[in-house]
Every structure is written in structure tokens, then in C-alpha cells.
Amino acid sequence: MKFPADFSWRALFLGLGGAAVIAASSTYVALRLGALPWPTIFVAVVSMACLRPFGASLREINVAHTGMSAGGLVAGGVAFTLPGLWMADPEATLSAAQALGAASTGALLGAFFTAVVRCSFIEEQQLPYPMGAAAAETLLAGDSGGRKARVLFGSLGFSGVITALRDGVGVIPALVGNPATLGFWLSPMALGIGYIIGPLFMGSWLAGGVLAHGLFLPLGFRFGLFSSEEAALLMKNSLGIGLIVGAGVATLLRGMVRLGHRGRGLSLSGWKWSALTVAGGCALLTAVMGLSLPLSLLVVFGVWLCVIMAATLTGQTGIDPMEVFGILLVLFVRWVFPLGRGEAYLLAAVVAVATGLAGDALQDFKAGHVLGTNPFSQWLNEVGGGMVGAFVAVGALFIMKDAYGAMGPGTQLVAPQAFAVKSVVEGLFHGGFFLGGAITGMLLALLGIPAMTLGIGVYLPLFISTTAGIGGGVRLLVDKTGKRTDGNETLIASGFLGGEGLVGVLIALLKVVTGG
Template sequence: MSDARTVPIRQQLSWRAIVLGVVLSVVLSAANAYLGLFAGLTVSASIPAAVLSLGILRFFADANVLENNIVQTAASAGESIAAGVIFTLPALVMLGYWTDFPYFQTVLIAGVGGLLGVIMTVPLRRALVDDSALAFPEGQATAAVLKAGYGETAAVGIGTLLAGAGLGAVAKLGASGLRLWQGTAEAAVSIGQNSSFYIGSYLSPALLAVGYIVGINIALPILIGGLFAWWVAIPAVMAFGGADLPSGVAGAQQVWSEQIRYLGVGAMLVGGLAALWTLRGQLFGAFKQTSSTVLPSEKDLPRALLIGLLVALAIPMSVLYSVLLDSVVGGVLVAFAMLGAAFLFSAVAAYMAGLVGSSNNPVSGVTIATILITALGLYLLFGAEQAGPASALIVGAVVCCAAAIGGDNMQDLKAGAILGASPAAQQIAQILGVIAAVCVLSPILSLLLNAYGMGVSDAAHPHALPAPQASLMVAVVRGVFQGGLPWAWVIGGGVLALATLALDAVLARRGGSFRMPVLAVALGLYLPLSLSVAIALGGLVAWLGGNRTAPEGRGLLAAAGIITGEALMGIFIALPVAFSGNSDVLALDIGGLPLIWPGALLMLGLGVWLWRLARETGSDVSTHS
């Protein structure tokens, strides 16, 4: 295996590695932007990017494994920055502060957040990667894929990835473009005169694949949260106070939208704060260790460069906050608060990535805590009208992007440490990946907004992307600045989160692999049940296939391909829809309502395929060292 001392940085950061990494960063950021707005979840792009890199660079005789590592490092930055953006910036549109996603403001906010994530985690590298027992599971998996080399292994892997992408794209075109079948199967069972029990599932291969990747230990708690909301809380509200509500599916969805989803808000708030409290000792220890360690300039980016970048990023944000608050002093104070929160939450995300991986990192939970604290502070200092929710959301967006990149950065640095890569080369690749992704996210988000809508569906956009995290951010800031937040449900969600934390502690003491992560349960409380069911089916497929913890081998690559194919097709379909202003522009007239069974059969077929791949032994592409 090559070592950084024998492979110069210029050979790691080759032009072909940079170009391929930047291109994949753009593609994967677009795919994850769609997926996050649709499902409220994103998945790590490191392993798919590593396989694609191996498949492409294998045609160059002098390519080395550290070039492939640079490609996946830059590419995964695009996925991570997309998560930070779609969790927060759509909230500015939902509030009416933006009508679309203005290019330069989007680039500024997302770019500052992403670059802060790179900068803030540099001083933590030794403590969390080199001198720590943290597993960084996806970093180890990525390194194992890259160690496999360029032979038949890479060809098999990229073939599986592309096959999944093709199937995902065809499924999305048939359901959302041509409208050959319904995208959701749902029904409600009436109990008594008013109460209804809702059941349904999106017929989305991407959601099936998401559940397969995150595994049963995440998918099942999401489903449990959803079942409590839709089978306990909603029927109770309809039974005791639903005389004026419509019956069936419409009534259940109305109660969820107006009341029950705020259980998720409270649970997310408590879960995010609990994550911070749990990690307090480890973080303080990391800071103490870092302060006494001089990082060698030949391994990390020079400190002088990082300080210069920090100042350069803080100045435009201070100006932006000063304009929003109509106060120079206030703008500077908010900018300092933003920098402090970005450092703290980047460290939290980095540590959590070491524990549970990037895909399961509770970035949205800590972002909600940031927005709530910032909103309360701005309200007390500047009042509701002067500050407004926009300032709090922009602080939250910067922090969310920083935290997303922070966790991803450490995961990539772990892979590099195993392979013998130069951290400085990887940090440069991260910066390039962030810049490339933020330059294209604004038009992509505007396209999706005009084609599908975001948040609540209406007559103009009957198939709006749910954007669950962004909707939750809107609920929080509106509740602080305008009132009207149903605090009883928020408090109830907090109580449920405390009960979940207690149950998780019991499960931890008993041992075993199954746990009850509070943020997964909170997400289930907040998501439509149809999303949770589809994700849970994917987790069940992985479990039945023998993957009790994390997916392995070609099944992981097939699932990643399905997600990417469906997401990219969703963006492709959005082009004619946005330009024509007609959501049915591609729909075929097949007579009558679209059927359910073709989509259900497709889900069944893909589930069987993933199950068979999960059962493979001696997989051609290993994802664990």
C-alpha cells in the first residue's frame, strides 16, 4: 500500500482526480438535494464515489489508490453540503423571505458554512482520527473498497451501481413523469364516527434503498415513531376533538399537519440537546488535547491559511447580519455566535461520525437547537420585527452546513489515514468539492421549487416535496417570533424523547445490537407515515438478508445506485415541468386513474434483488476492513 511519504501531494491531487472529484461532487449534490427534500434523509456518497472512481481511473495505467481517495473526498463533500442546504434554506422560501433561491446569497451562505466545516475540523484531526479509538465505520468501509484495487472487483462494483441507477431512474420516470402508476398506496380504516387509522407507503425504490442502507436499527425506530403518531396520537385527537374534521385519509393528514407533527419538533429539540450533553466529556477532552498539540504543516493545511480563510468568511456574514438586523454591532455579535456554534457543532458532528457514521449523524437535531437558541436570543435583543426569523435561519443554515461537512470530513480523513494519504491534500479536495457543489445548488433548488413545490402540497403543486427538516425549522422560528407554536404538542414530544432516551439506556445496559436512537424516533414522529413505512421495508430487506448492522458488498452499491438514479431522474423530469408550468406535461393518457399494482410489483422486485445481494457471501466489493 502506498504511503503519503512516497506519493507526493501533487500525484494525489492530480488534475484527473480533481476534475473527476468535482464532477461527482456536482452530480451527487444534486441527487442528495432531491432525496433530502423528498425523504428527509441523505446517505453517504463516499463508497459509490470510490467505486465510480475505481471504475474510471483504472483506465489510466499510472493511477494510484490515493488519487481515488481524493476523488471520493471531493465527491462526498457535495453530498454533505447538499444536506446542510436542503435542511435549512428552503425554510426561507416557506417563510416568504425568498421567492426562490437567489444565486449569490445561496452560494454565500452554503459556501461559508461548508468551508467553516473544513476549517473547524482541522485542529481536531489528531484527537479524533489519529489518537482515538473511534470506529468511523464509513471511513473504514471506503478505505476497504479502495484497497480492492482496479481489477475485476471494480468492474463488478460499477456494473451493480449503474444497474441500480438505471432501475431507479426507470421507476421514477414511470411514476412521476409518465404517471403510469400511483406513487403512493394508502388507505384509512375508520373507527367509530370520527377516528381513522391511516396506513400507507410511498412506492419509491429510493426510500426502499435508503432503509436498506441505514439498516433495521435506524429504520425500525423511525417506523415506531411514525406508528405512535399515526396509530395512537392522530386517532385519539380525531376521536375526542374531530367532529369538524373530514374522515379517512384526509382527516388523518390534516391532524398530522396541524398538530401531531409538532411532537417531532419537541423530540428533535430534546434529542439534539441530549446529543450535546452526551458528548460533552469527549469534546472537552479533544479540545484539551488539540490545544497542546502543534499540527505539522506538511500534514495539515497551514494554520495561517486557515486563520486567513476564517476572517475572510466572517466579514461578508457580518455585513449580511448587519443589514438584516439594521445594526453593525448586532451583525458582528451574531457572526461571532455563528463561528462559535459552527466550531462546536462541527466537533459534535465529527465525533458522532466516528461513532455511528455520516449517514446516521443527527445534524438536523443540533441545527434545530441552534436555530431555537439563536431565535430566542435575537427576539430578546432586537425584537420580532427588527430581527425576524430570517436571521436565525441563516445562522442555522451556516451551522448545519458546517456540521454536515465536519462529520463527512472526519470520515474521509479516517479513510485517508488508513491508506496513508496526506491530510492537507484531502482538505484541499474537501474545499474544492464544497465550492463546486454550492455553485450549482441554487439553480437545482429553484428548478425543484418551480416544478414540484416544497412543503405543503397545494393546487399549483399537488406533489410537493415534503422538505421535512426545513418545514420543522419554519415551525420553530415562527413559534418564537410570531407565537402560535402548539407548545403542548412540542412539550409532549420532549417528554416522548426523554422516555425514548430512558429506553435506549436500558437497551444499552442489556447489550445487543438494537438500540432506540432518539433522533430516529423523532424523525418518525415528524415524517408522513408513508415515508416511514417505505424506509422500514428497506431496513427489513437488509435484516432478512443477514445484514444486522450495516449493508455490505454489492447490495450497498445497488441501493446507492437506486437512490442516485431516482434522484437524478426526478431532477430531469423537473426541467419540462418547470418550463411548461404543467405538472402533468409528461403524463400519458392511459384512461382512468393510475394503478397501484405496477409500482408495488416494482418495489417487490427490487426488494428481492437487494435481498439476494445481501445474502451473498464473499462479496466482490467489500465494505468493511
């Protein structure tokens, strides 16, 4: 059998193995921090370090990292939605098979619909896809001496050791200061995320935390707005969730306008592929999730629309609000068909995984377009990495649940996106503050203000935001002084993120095995 150009078995196996590692790490990061930066540059450097010594071309390396990065966004789709069911009802029945069915169905739908729209968004509209373009530049810069790999793996090891000493051995405290006022989470991961997302988004994140905990809560208690601490947290969290959802809706609206002005979402030459994907998606949803055929057809077309929107938004801004897509589709479907609680969360997961994988795939296709990589070779690895990511992410999710128990506000697994999904699906939020936050989030986002990260800051504990804010402050200083060292700062931040994520999952697994 003749394989397409740039495809190799070593690129495939490296991509699958890397997807598993990235999926496990990303599940932990999403549950602990509620943020999931694109892994594209991280996996590009790892692939280059592993394959370049064996004479691999940049195109083969690109194929390998395409499979690797798929695991991260599939994990995000799982962690941003399914934990909401346990938050709503800790005794709710959710089997690993059901979760895997939703994750794998979403991964396949995302991969196949991405194949339909790739030509339009990458070649015809030529959207920027900033992370994909940066990954291509990283590979073109080359690293024959292995310096970038040493920087990356050194920071990954340092972060892993700190995490082990903090969470495994208990030698290092998790918090310094007063978590209710001014405290700091001793987390390399939070520092790394703050650096990666940059001063603008990190500034709005930190501003949300300061406004919520330094102004909203104190004034509310002072003027008797809250009847109890629980009521105060409910109103604060409802406000933050409203900001997140409102900003997501505004982003979608802006994307629709741009999509209407910039051209078609797919090429007419792909109609047979499109019909096959729709038919296959309906069959999957009917067979795997037990949905009726009309409901499956509605969901598949809804996923298709969401994938087109995700492709547009990711291409223009580098932002992919996958959990918001899940929320909106579930709300829409509920207007037409009755949905059980479990079905609602599973459908949200299908949409979130599909849109996350689509955004990731198109970032990698952008890099491949710059490098001249065979798209079909990339797509094969994307499918493989997405399916591996589905298995590993579901496994990591159940491991984290068994190890830490409860998820949501006030726990070690805050999972803000999943809490937002739960709050909307269950209707368990303060309607006035949610609506006010949603309207404010929409208006701010339409004005170009990053309201989504503002909402995350309102929702998360302040001690997490302060630590991430330090990372954003370091990025600001680096940008202002111009003292960059060939992008090594971003690699260090990526290593901080990956090291804590990997060791965090291993510690959780050890807790499950030992019963500790």
C-alpha cells in the first residue's frame, strides 16, 4: 500500500504517543485552572527534537506534531463539559463508555468536517491562524544544536519537581498568604499560562479577580446585598459565568458577520465528503448515544455550523470558545427536542470536542500550508491523535474524579468552563447577575475588550489569578524591554505548563492506586 507524501510510521507513532501525553496533561490543566493554551508550538519543538536527529524533514515533523496537538484540544472538550454533570449531581451515573462515546464521536465529526472546510479557510480565505503560523516559523528557524529542546525539557523537569514536592510530598505549600485577600498559588503552570496568554488577556483576567474579590464581595457584604457567604459566591459566580457566555455569543456574532463577508464555509467540490460525514455522524449519534434519527440529524448540522464558526474565530483571533459552542447547541436543541440531563452534557461534550479538534487541526494545516506538507498526511495523524486523545482524556477525567472527589467552586478541581455548562444546563444560577454579566460580556466583547478572560477572573479564586498575573507581568516586561532570547521564554512557559500537568496526573493516579 502506497502512503501519501510526508507520511511515515515514526511520525504516526510519535504523534499518537505525544497525543496521549498531551491529553493527560491538558485534562489536568483544564480541571485545575480552567485555561488551555494552544499546544501547537510546544509539540512542534518536541517533534523536532525527536525526529530531526534521524534526518526527518520539516514536513514529516509537521505531520508528527499535527497528531500530537490533537490530544490537547480533545481533552479540553471533555474537561470543559462532562464534569458539570457531577457538579450538578455527585451521584449521577456517567460511565466511561458513555463519555468515550461522546468524545470519540466529537473527534470524528471534528476531523471529517475539518477536511471539508480546510481548503476554504486555509487556501481561499487565507486566514492567519496565528499559532499555526508561529509553529511553522519555529520549525523553519531550525534547531540543529538542540538548544530549544534542552530549554523546553529543562523547564518541564523543573515544573514537575516543584509539583511533586508540593502535591506529592507536601514539602512545599500550595498557598502563600491569605487566599481570601492576597494570596499566591505556588504553581509553575499558572505562571506559564499567564506568560503565554500575554498581558492583554492576563490583565483582563487579573482585573476580573480584583474587581470581584476586592470590590464586588466587600461592598456586597457591607451594604447587605448577600444573605450569606454561599449567596455571595452564587452571585459572583453567576456574574462571571454570564460574562463568559456573553463574550462567547458576541464572538460568534462577530464571526458570523465576518464569515458572511469573507466567503463560503466549504468548497462545493467537497459535497460528497460532506454528505458522507453527515450520514456517518447521524449513524454514530444514533448507534453510540442512542439518539433518534431526527435529533441526530439536527445535532450533526449544528456541529457543522459550530465547526465553521470555530474555524473562522480560531483563524482570525486564535480563540476557540468550545464550551460556549456546546452550551448554545444544547440550548437550541432543547427548544426542539426534550433532552435528559445526561444527554445534555454528552451532547455538549460532542460539540466542544468537535470544535476544539477543528480549531487545532486548522492551526496545524496552516503550518503545513506554509511548509508545503501533504494535507492528507496531516489529516491521518489528526484523526489518530484525536481518537487517542479521546481515550486518554476520558481515562484521566475519571482518575482525577476518583483521586480528588468533588469538582467545581471551592474544590481543587475548579473547572470553571464545566461549571458554566452546568449552571446553564441546570438553570442553577442567579438569573439577574447572570443576565447582567451576559449583556455586559457581549457589549465589552463587541468593543474589543477581552470579556471572556475577565469573566474567568471573576469566577476563579483570587490566589490563582494573582499567580497567573505574575506570569503576564513578566511577559509585559519582556515585550517592553525587547530582551527576548529566540523565543526561549515561551518554551520555558510551555515547559512549566506541561511539567505540572503531567506530574499532576501521575500523582492523581498514584492516589487512586494507593487509596491515599
